[in-house]
Structures are given as structure tokens and as C-alpha cells.
Amino acid sequence: MPNTSQYDLLIIGGGVTGSALLYLAARYSSIEHVGLIEKYAAPARVNSLSSNNSQTLHRGDIETNYSLEKALKVQRAACMLESYASTQADAHHIIFKYPKMVLAVGKQECAQLRARFEIFKQYYPKLRILEKKDIAKIEPEVAMKHGSFRDDEIVALGSTDEYSAVNFEALSRSFVRQAGLVENKRVKVHYNEEVLHITIEDNLFKIESRHTCYQARSLVVCAGGHSLKLAHDLGYGLHYSCLPIAGSYYFTPHVLNGKVYTVQNDALPFAAIHGDPDVLVPGKTRFGPTALVLPILERYNLSTLPDFFRVFRFDRKVGRALWDLLKVSDIRNYMLKNILFEIPLIRTLLFLKDARKIVPSLKLGDLSFARHVGGIRPQLIDKNNGKLLMGEAKIDTGIGAIFNMTPSPGGTSCVENAEIDLRIIIKYLGASIDETAFKHDILRQDKQHSSADYPGRVLKNDAAT
Ligand SMILES: Cc1cc2nc3c(=O)[nH]c(=O)nc-3n(C[C@H](O)[C@H](O)[C@H](O)COP(=O)(O)OP(=O)(O)OC[C@H]3O[C@@H](n4cnc5c(N)ncnc54)[C@H](O)[C@@H]3O)c2cc1C
Numbered sequence: 001m002p003n004t005s006q007y008d009l010l011i012i013g014g015g016v017t018g019s020a021l022l023y024l025a026a027r028y029s030s031i032e033h034v035g036l037i038e039k040y041a042a043p044a045r046v047n048s049l050s051s052n053n054s055q056t057l058h059r060g061d062i063e064t065n066y067s068l069e070k071a072l073k074v075q076r077a078a079c080m081l082e083s084y085a086s087t088q089a090d091a092h093h094i095i096f097k098y099p100k101m102v103l104a105v106g107k108q109e110c111a112q113l114r115a116r117f118e119i120f121k122q123y124y125p126k127l128r129i130l131e132k133k134d135i136a137k138i139e140p141e142v143a144m145k146h147g148s149f150r151d152d153e154i155v156a157l158g159s160t161d162e163y164s165a166v167n168f169e170a171l172s173r174s175f176v177r178q179a180g181l182v183e184n185k186r187v188k189v190h191y192n193e194e195v196l197h198i199t200i201e202d203n204l205f206k207i208e209s210r211h212t213c214y215q216a217r218s219l220v221v222c223a224g225g226h227s228l229k230l231a232h233d234l235g236y237g238l239h240y241s242c243l244p245i246a247g248s249y250y251f252t253p254h255v256l257n258g259k260v261y262t263v264q265n266d267a268l269p270f271a272a273i274h275g276d277p278d279v280l281v282p283g284k285t286r287f288g289p290t291a292l293v294l295p296i297l298e299r300y301n302l303s304t305l306p307d308f309f310r311v312f313r314f315d316r317k318v319g320r321a322l323w324d325l326l327k328v329s330d331i332r333n334y335m336l337k338n339i340l341f342e343i344p345l346i347r348t349l350l351f352l353k354d355a356r357k358i359v360p361s362l363k364l365g366d367l368s369f370a371r372h373v374g375g376i377r378p379q380l381i382d383k384n385n386g387k388l389l390m391g392e393a394k395i396d397t398g399i400g401a402i403f404n405m406t407p408s409p410g411g412t413s414c415v416e417n418a419e420i421d422l423r424i425i426i427k428y429l430g431a432s433i434d435e436t437a438f439k440h441d442i443l444r445q446d447k448q449h450s451s452a453d454y455p456g457r458v459l460k461n462d463a464a465t
Pocket of ligand 1: 012016017018043046047054055057168194222223224226289374375376407410413
């Protein structure tokens, strides 16, 4: 007979999304019995692993692939994460201050960035226009080439005194640790348990792993691309297909002091590459990520291939959405280039051209492919509208079960996303939130502009990072 334990709220997946919800539920809600099931032996072994993402605390100011509306939403999420992380005793292992900027190269990009600044400056008081000589003071390797200023026209938008990087793995561990310390709550984390199947019986969710059958009054699945598989299992989200986009990186010796993003090509659905320090690899600079479609749900884990086919659910509508993407020559060429980025020998040569946009003096010998670095963004295709969706997606069943799919900026949004889920679950269970404590601890920096202040004009489509 399998063991049985019953929870008020059970979370599946111990990445940064699931662990943030575990903490918020334990610390700020009246929910009594909260559990988390994670298939690996520790939190954050998949996309939230420190080496599997770009470690950027996105605020929207330097991400030219974000519309103002999206930027302000992300800014609020970033402030919530910062409120938690910066007040922890081990904050210096979790959240980091680096200078950051988005660099425009050439007349057209420079004009575009200056125009963006005029719109964004009122919402981002720390954002500055950086001319060539200002850039040189922060990032000499960006503004100079072999000792003199580079020839091409450049300008940047950036700031120097803000938290801009996060170790999402350390953040996940912190959430789990802090959730376990909350008094008068039953918080239990089950590692090495893979959820295989979910059913509903007598108004309870039955969550089956190989050895155990858990019962829960409510359920939030934060299992990346696997969330969609579990949702399909229950008959939800059948109009979604998942397109996994892997991101790879390249290391160079230390050439950048902070994060340097580049201006987005509006025709592309994925963000242009950037360069930055890796919070756990001192003395190096990391460039990327690339964007390669791969038929697996976890990078470097071929056993997730069958799961990919379960969530891909190829049919005429998926075919049409993909065809619409491939019809655009910029996207077609970009996808081809990203395939070539994975082929040994030629990949470094090709990538060098893109990286030189940021650091013009880079040499071929400076670049090395970062092995086993970079995760997979589970981008969704909305089959009803034939569109590739950017950013996070959520399926709220309305019956106490939520499924989260979290490509970038899912790391940055983890606390905001947890708040959204918690409010839905609280309502469903008839529980409550300690609003005063939540506002004091988590929303304390929420004095900045939010998307609610924004009149609603979307500048352009958002692209995934
Ligand atoms: C290349 C790349 C760059 C990125 N850069 C950034 C960035 O700079 N900034 C940013 O904010 N975001 C970034 N992201 C996105 C960010 O990494 C993710 O949004 C975030 O880590 C998602 O966290 P998660 O907890 O939802 O998923 P994950 O971290 O993938 O965690 C899912 C968890 O669920 C578990 N799980 C899966 N299936 C089961 C099951 N059946 N049973 C039990 N457990 C299960 C997994 O083991 C895993 O621990 C990037 C992503 C990629 C791939």
C-alpha cells in the first residue's frame, strides 16, 4: 500500500518559482500544511541552477525587447525579489550590484535608444544616457579598441548603483530554508520524488510519485515545461504546445565589469545576446544566450525527450504557428545561425562576430564554448491563436490547481508570481494573507511606477529573453 499524506497546499517543483511560493505561503498565509515535491535531491537543479540562466534581475529599463508596459510589470517583480533577497543575512550570496547598460551601435540603433530614453526616464530615475566617454569609464573594453575609441557611433542607457544580478539557485535554497523556519506551520519538502500522475477524487488532488500518493486540497505546479505535461494529464491547457528553446553561452577572459545588453532586432522573437560577469565564475565574462530549438525539456537530459513529444502535441495548428515564424527571413536566418552556434569549430568563429558588437577587440582565442551551461526556456505556442507566447504562462483551472510555465524572466518574477498564485489559492481555500507583514516586507520598495500607472500604449511586441 502506498503511503498517504494530505496537504492544504502542495507545490510541485523546487525551482525558484515553487520555492518562492513555499516561502510566501508559509510566512504570510494562514494555510496550515504546505508541502513541496521536487524530483531531484536539492532545490533549483534545472533552469534556476545558477549556471543555467543569465542571472539578470530584469527591470525592463535596458531590455529593449520589452514594451514599456511589460518593463513596468517586470520592474515591480524585481523590486519584490530585491525586498526579500537584500534583507537576508546571506544577501551577498544571493543578489549582486553590477553596472548595467544596453548598448546601441550605429546611427539607427543610437536614435532608437535616445528615443526610448525620453519615454522611459520618468519611470526609471536611475537610468542615464551614456555617451562614448561615459561608457569608457564604466566599460573601457566596450568603448575602446586597442587603446583608442572605437570608430562606430555608440550610445548606451544604463545605471551603476542597482542590484542587477541574482543567483536564482541560492535564492531558491534561501526560500526553502526560511519556509522551514516559520513557526506554527507544517512545512514539508520531499526531495527525490518525481510526480508521475495527478488525478482528482472526492474534491482532493491525488498526486502520485513512484512510491507515494499525496493528497492535497490545492495544488500549484511549478515544474517548467513538465507543468504542461501534468496539466494535459488533468485535461487542462490542451490548446498549448511547448517549444523548448535552449540557450548556450561562451566564456572569455574578464572584459566586462557589468551587464552589457544590446538593442533588439524587432523582427526576432528572442533577445539579442549580452555579456556579463558570471556570479560564480570570477575572472571571466559570459556571452549569450543563444536560442536553439531542442526536443527535450531539460538541457543535457535526453530522458526528457518523450516528455517533449507529450507537450509538443504536433498538429496542423502547431505546424501553422511554426510556419508563420519560419516565413520571416530574419527569423529563419536567426534559427539557422543558432544551429550553427552549436557546431564545434565553426561556432566560435560565428559567435565572435556577434560578441564583437559588444567588445570590438575580442579575438577568436578569447572565446570558449561554456560546456553544460545554459538551460531551456519552455516557450508556449497558443494553438488557438497560432502564436508563440513570450514570457511566463499560467493555467488557472479555477478548481484549486494552477500550472506555471516559466521561461525568462521567470527568475525575476518568482515572488510576484508566487503572490498571484497565493492569492488565488487563498481564495479557493478560504484562508487569508497577513497583508500588513507582506506589504512591509515584500512591497516596501513598491513606490516606483508600476504598470498600473501606465496609460496602456504598447510600444511593440515583447520578445523572450
Ligand atoms: C538560457 C536562459 C537564460 C535565462 N535568463 C534569465 C535571466 O537572466 N533572468 C531571469 O529572470 N530569468 C531568466 N531565465 C528564466 C529563469 O531561469 C526561469 O524562468 C526560472 O529559473 C524558472 O524557475 P522554475 O522554478 O519555474 O523552473 P525550474 O527552475 O526549471 O524548476 C522546475 C523544477 O521542477 C522540478 N520538476 C519537474 N518535473 C517534476 C516532477 N514531475 N515532479 C517533481 N518535480 C519536478 C524540476 O526538477 C525543477 O527543480 C533564463 C532561462 C534560460 C533557459
